[in-house]
Amino acid sequence: MPEPRVDLAKLTFGVLTIVLLILSSLWILRPFLGATIWAAMLVVATWPALLWFEARLWRRRGPAVLVMVLILLLLFVLPLTMAISTIAANADDVIVWVKSLTRDGPLLLPDWVAQLPLAGPKLATAWNELVASGMSGVEAKVTPYARQVTSWLVSQLGVVGALSVQFVLTVAIAGVMYANGEDAAQYMRRFGRRLGGSRGEDAVILAGKAIRGVAMGVGVTAILQAVIGGIGLAIAGIPFASLLTAVMFMLCIVQIGPTLVLAPATVWLFWNGSTGWGIFLAVWTLVVGTMDNFIRPMLIKRGADLPLLLIFAGVIGGLLGFGLVGIFVGPVMLAVAYTLIDAWLDDKEADGPVVQPVAVAVAVPIVPPAPLETTRPPA
Secondary structure (H helix, E strand, O other): OOOOOOOHHHHHHHHHHHHHHHHHHHHOOOHHHHHHHHHHHHHHHHHHHHHHHHHHOOHHHHHHHHOOOOHHHHHHHHHHHHHHHHHHHHHHHHHHHHHHHHHHOOOOOOOHHHOOOOOHHHHHHHHHHHHHHHHHHHHHHHHHHHHHHHHHHOOOHHHHHHHHHHHHHHHHHHHHHHHHHHHHHHHHHHHHHHHHHHHHHHHHHHHHHHHHHHHHHHOOOOOHHHHHHHHHHHHOOOOOHHHHHHHHHHHHHHOOHHHHHHHHEEEEEHHHHHHHHHHHHHHHHHHHHOOOHHHHHHHHHHHHOHHHHHHHHHHHHHHHHHHHHHHHHHHHHHHHHHHHHHHHHHOOOOHHOOOOOOOOOOOOOOOOOOOOOOOOOOO
16 A cells, blocks of 8 residues: 655645744734733732632622732832832932032041951052042042943933833733633643643643742842841931832842842941941841842742752843843743753653563473383283
């Protein structure tokens, strides 16, 4: 019987048509891809909260969706927008504050700075040379950097407007996903089952857990650290506490931490003779700077058990590769890949049953010897 002939041209053009449709669809949806990715991560991370509100709002989805959209505006969109806007709006105040410091005369370094190992003598020498050049020399060296920072912050005002529009679009898409979340989840599970059977469906579920763990671990931890650190700055009387809180939030998002802001503020208090407030802020810095070591693993493990080094690499790599949205996309993609590979390696069914060697005993029948015939003599 002749084998059926494969139409290679038909198969090739079919594949090319599918690829063309996918690429053209992505190109058309390109302005909405960033907002869609953000919205999907937020919805997956906060879906249990939506169900909790729905259970307490007369089992109606509409009021629960409205509450979740307002929460997203207050917890996720508003802090980031205010952080960027605050940094840009306080640029002139920072320049005025720096000029007022230089106008009052150069600050004298404490004696303990020169006694620091390695860097102490170099810092003291550089500062003494700067003071010897006079206030005109200090202003000549500080002003160019201040102007560069100011011009950069002013140029970011347009970026702030674009990000605000992106955030509003993200919240709108998240509201649609909240309203039809079950259908979207069922569609993704069907897609996974179509690709890989029951294992593909399990992969989709694992991906959702990884997204929830990363989003909660990175976002909620950054908000808590920034807010608590800002409260400490305000209590200690640090100037521009709101601006420094916004900077701390951005540093926590990129996994650097709030210590880069709190530690110089503590040194500034000791420098100005506020020893009591300096000790208070030093203890506050120790608590705020280390609280992520306990909160972030707890939140991440509620979604999926992921190593923190993978999260850190995803945040930094995503930021460098995709910009601001990469802060969230990077660790999510690495977490999903890690979770799927780990589940695949632990899958015992894929290897099939292990057949143990069985010893086969060959039974050799023992035939008893035939009885000897006796020969009778002839009669």
